[in-house]
Amino acid sequence: MITHMMLDSGETAVIGGLLTEADSKTTNAIPLLGDIPIIGYLFKNDRIGKVKDNLIILVTPHILRGAEERRSALSSEMRRHAERIRDRTDTVAPRLDVSEFVPIGQMVIINGETEPDARLWIDNNKVDVFEDGSFNAVVKLRREGVNELLIVAQDPAGNETSVTRQAYVETF
Numbered sequence: 001m002i003t004h005m006m007l008d009s010g011e012t013a014v015i016g017g018l019l020t021e022a023d024s025k026t027t028n029a030i031p032l033l034g035d036i037p038i039i040g041y042l043f044k045n046d047r048i049g050k051v052k053d054n055l056i057i058l059v060t061p062h063i064l065r066g067a068e069e070r071r072s073a074l075s076s077e078m079r080r081h082a083e084r085i086r087d088r089t090d091t092v093a094p095r096l097d098v099s100e101f102v103p104i105g106q107m108v109i110i111n112g113e114t115e116p117d118a119r120l121w122i123d124n125n126k127v128d129v130f131e132d133g134s135f136n137a138v139v140k141l142r143r144e145g146v147n148e149l150l151i152v153a154q155d156p157a158g159n160e161t162s163v164t165r166q167a168y169v170e171t172f
Contacts, residue, residue, distance in 0.1 A: 009063040012111075012136060018055040023048070054107050056138050060130065077131060081117055081156070090157040094118045098151060103141075103167040110137045114153040114161075121152045141169045 007013050029035070029044030036043070064070045100111040114120055116133040127137045141147040147169060152162045 007059075007061055009061060010130075010132065012058055012060040014056055015059050016057045018053075020053045022051045024051055025049075052105050053140070054105060056107070056109070058136050058138070060136065062131070073131075090155065091159065093159040093161040094153045094155040096151065096153040096161040096163055098163055098165065101165050101167070103169075106141050106169050108139050108141060108149065108167045110139060110149075110151070110165075111135070112151075115155055118153045118155050120154075121150075123149050141167055144169050 005013055005015075026047045026049075027034075027044060028047070029040075034040050034044035064073055094115040096112065096114050098110060098112040100109065102109040110122060112135055113133045114129060114135065116129065116131055118129055118133070120127045120129050120135055122137050122139055125139070127135050129135050139149060145168065147167050149165050149167065150162060151165065152160055154160045
């Protein structure tokens with residue numbers, strides 16, 4: 001077990017996770033016909049499977065040394081927001097680049113970049129955008145088979161960019 005790690009400011013690391021596993025049994029049957037003794041098995045289907053859930057914890061430190069650096073970072077952040085609020089002529093949709101889309105079992109890790117002051121949603125769930133515009137998310141896929149994920153970035157002027165990605169889940 002690692003108890004210490006060294007990271008540069010802005011570098012992301014996985015610090016832990018949880019794994020759960022459960023057995024499931026599903027029976028689909030045609031009403032009444034599936035209940036008939038001896039031949040009922042012809043009218044029903046039993047499915048036995050395992051469901052695995054993974055929770056991954058990501059940490060991205062941003063180090064500000066000293067009061068002056070903190071004031072400078074806060075001041076530039078406030079200036080950037082104020083400029084965007086004043087610019088009502090902004091009709092350009094924010095950029096949205098998905099650099100990594102990695103399915104792992106019933107989860108997908110998504111990393112990318114958008115505008116620093118954009119709001120971001122993945123499948124209607126809000127995702128934090130860092131001050132450099134980068135974002136990281138771990139999303140649980142909803143069902144077996146093809147899952148379509150909608151990623152939407154919206155700037156303060158209300159302009160939107162969306163990207164759709166697909167991930168396939170197969171359970172055994």
